[in-house]
Amino acid sequence: MKKTLQLPYQLQGFLELGDAVIITDSNHIILEVNDSYQSITGFERAKIIGLKAGFIKSNLTSKSTYISMKNSLKELIPWSGILINRKKSGELWHSSITITPFKIEKELFYIGIFRALEQLKEGLYLPENKKIEVQRELLKVLAISCEIRDPGTEEHLIRVQELTEILIKSHNKKNNLQLEPRYINNIIHSSILHDIGKAGMPEGILYKPGALTSSERKIIEMHPLIGADILNKMSKEINYDFIKSMEVAENIILYHHEKWDGTGYPFNLESEKIPFEARIVSIVDVFDALTSRRPYKDSWSKQKALSYIDQNKGKHFDPLIAETFINLF
Numbered sequence: 001m002k003k004t005l006q007l008p009y010q011l012q013g014f015l016e017l018g019d020a021v022i023i024t025d026s027n028h029i030i031l032e033v034n035d036s037y038q039s040i041t042g043f044e045r046a047k048i049i050g051l052k053a054g055f056i057k058s059n060l061t062s063k064s065t066y067i068s069m070k071n072s073l074k075e076l077i078p079w080s081g082i083l084i085n086r087k088k089s090g091e092l093w094h095s096s097i098t099i100t101p102f103k104i105e106k107e108l109f110y111i112g113i114f115r116a117l118e119q120l121k122e123g124l125y126l127p128e129n130k131k132i133e134v135q136r137e138l139l140k141v142l143a144i145s146c147e148i149r150d151p152g153t154e155e156h157l158i159r160v161q162e163l164t165e166i167l168i169k170s171h172n173k174k175n176n177l178q179l180e181p182r183y184i185n186n187i188i189h190s191s192i193l194h195d196i197g198k199a200g201m202p203e204g205i206l207y208k209p210g211a212l213t214s215s216e217r218k219i220i221e222m223h224p225l226i227g228a229d230i231l232n233k234m235s236k237e238i239n240y241d242f243i244k245s246m247e248v249a250e251n252i253i254l255y256h257h258e259k260w261d262g263t264g265y266p267f268n269l270e271s272e273k274i275p276f277e278a279r280i281v282s283i284v285d286v287f288d289a290l291t292s293r294r295p296y297k298d299s300w301s302k303q304k305a306l307s308y309i310d311q312n313k314g315k316h317f318d319p320l321i322a323e324t325f326i327n328l329f
Ligand SMILES: [Fe+2]
Pocket: 194, 195, 223, 256, 257
């Protein structure tokens, strides 16, 4: 077993600081932490000495942050950045850290000094979970306001969002797709926007009881294109992360009426040319429409709607996703 290094007396003073401090050897093995580190993270000193300093990582810090840290420390240059770690309680810990390499009698040590971002000036930093919450609410407001003329809209949108979450998580697990959590969340958040293009539809057609004429149908079939246009107009001024999630939203808005056999609209795309996220939302949207009452139809029973989805897998719907969906019930 490799012998654990003793902490040189020259570094002892760092442990007296009020900020959380961690000291490691050159392999990032923890040699010492101070009281602040223990009380902020909830981890007891005796239990974490000898562990790799990264044991506390969440998967929310970007890879580029770790790469820049590694490159800098390799050159023995101090590094500062923002890390999102996880406390013992499971709560996220957003902190700004400075890591300074120290060479003492040919041995290399790293001193990490953390400062919790909550202590920084207001407006400088918005924690990740808050940011996600704000974005989610914004999307909901946008979606509802685009369809405000329909009193049942909010419930429909929430149901679509909830069912999208259940379907995508189950499909991901069942087929071991290993989809990125961020991508999954983008799909869930964006599903609520699928019909924002209905804002541009004349009410007389949108809520017409009975069958549509072919020209009325052509107008309705414009709603994915109008929706994408609304989205593009609003997202230009928003930050990069948000725009990344907008690509998923745009795919859902544009392609949620495409069909697996290429007979859908507006582009007659077929099978896997239809983005995955749109194939997911398409099934959920149709299911919720069938099981709800509309001006032109009564609600179907769950069983009848599921057998419709079963009969149309490989025609309207991605057969694998349809399979997962049916098995949810
Ligand atoms: Fe639609």
